[in-house]
Amino acid sequence: MAPENSSPITPDLPNGLASVExxxxxxxxxxxxDRSSVKLIAVSKTFGADAITPVIRAGQRIFGENRVQEAKAKWPGLMSAYPGIALHLIGPLQSNKAKEAVALFDxxxxxxxPSICQALAKEIDSQSRRPQLFVQLNTGEEPQKAGIAPGEADAFIAGCREKYGLxxxxxxxxxxxxxxxxPHFALTAKIAARNGLKNLSMGxxxxxxxxxxxxxxxxxxxSAIFGHR
Structure with missing residues (x-):
């Protein structure tokens, strides 16, 4: 896995990064x-290399993308030019993209x-690569939004571990x-605590x-870093 935020943030920050920091x-x-307890994921979806490069040069090393194909098209070159980048998939994942996702994302x-769990378990075993995995909650139980309902979270997390070995x-x-x-953040933190999970991707x-x-x-x-799309 690539180290996270391995380079220091420089004093002269572009595109809103200084304000966010x-x-x-x-x-x-x-x-x-402690400031080191919070990792900043700079969400670069829909932005090209011209917008991303100044943020990398300023020292930011963790970036988030919504789509596997978009990330695959633009990040290999950037990651080759700027070592130490960690790439996070923050958008929905389709089972048929699991192979590419495991190969590319940290x-x-x-x-x-369950279908995603099965696909990820297969690819993690095949590629011997273990990206960090977060279960997505749908704390508002919105029908149009992905994620596990809070009342189903404990059983789903147990299944990830016991059935799929994730x-x-x-x-x-x-x-x-x-x-x-x-209230949504507090509920997420409560569910994480009772399941022994230390990481909370929220905000x-x-x-x-x-x-x-x-x-x-x-x-x-x-948007606070790159501006509105």
Whole structure:
């Protein structure tokens, strides 16, 4: 696996990265947490190399993509030019893309159904490569959104471990757009704690400070760094 944030962030930061770093540091201080306990995932989906390269040069080393094919098209060259990048899949994963996902990504945040578990288990065994895995929760139980309902989470996590032999690192959630995010983050943290999971992927551009207050270990920030798509 690629090391995460192996290069220091430089003082002269582009594209909103300085503001995001400042806000993360402030939220960590307010929560009495060490800054190193929160990993910033710069969400680069839909942005090309011209937009991404200045952020890499500033020292950012963790990036998030929504689609396997988009990441496959643009990241191998960037990763060759700039060693030490960790790539996270934060969007939905189709079973037929599991082989490519395991080969390319250092973390997958969207484990949410048995077919994905089966496909990932097969590819992890075949490739001898173990990306960090997050179970995605649908804390708002929105029918149009992927993820496991909170009431089914314990059984699903147990199945990931016992039936498929997957090592689950943590949980990911995306609160409903019109809801206050704090209750959703708190619920995600509660489910993680009772299942012995240390990592919480939660919080985006509008609410990552709240997520950090409630225990986020990974925040997924796109527009606040790169601008609006």
């Amino acid at each position: 400042h806000e993360i540091a402030r939220a960590c201080k307010d929560a009495r947490r 973390a997958i945040h969207s484990v949410d159904r 090592e689950i690192s943590g949980l990911m959630c995306i609160p409903p757009v019109n809801d206050a995010p704090a 985006m551009s509008a609410d990552f400070a709240v997520a950090i207050q409630l225990g986020a270990t990974h925040v997924r920030v796109g």
